[in-house]
Amino acid sequence: MSEKLKKCGACVEAFNWDDDVILVNDEIYHKDCVTLYPTGYFAMLDGDPLGETENEDGSMAFFELEAGEYIDND
Numbered sequence: 097m098s099e100k101l102k103k104c105g106a107c108v109e110a111f112n113w114d115d116d117v118i119l120v121n122d123e124i125y126h127k128d129c130v131t132l133y134p135t136g137y138f139a140m141l142d143g144d145p146l147g148e149t150e151n152e153d154g155s156m157a158f159f160e161l162e163a164g165e166y167i168d169n170d
């Protein structure tokens with residue numbers, strides 16, 4: 097077996113040409129070896145899951161909150 101063969105980052109098996117693969121941070125995995133979460137972003141706080149978010153780019157507080165729920169510098 098060639099030393100050039102890329103191995104799955106999870107099961108350390110080489111890939112067949114027709115395997116479904118995904119790239120994650122320059123590692124390659126069998127699609128079946130990992131669990132994919134296709135929905136937006138998941139927010140964590142000190143390792144504890146907060147929940148999914150759709151506004152991963154962030155938005156200004158006043159846009160998301162009611163008046164009085166944020167510090168108003170006016």
Ligand SMILES: [Zn+2]
Nearest residue numbers: 104107126129
């Ligand atoms: Zn694998």
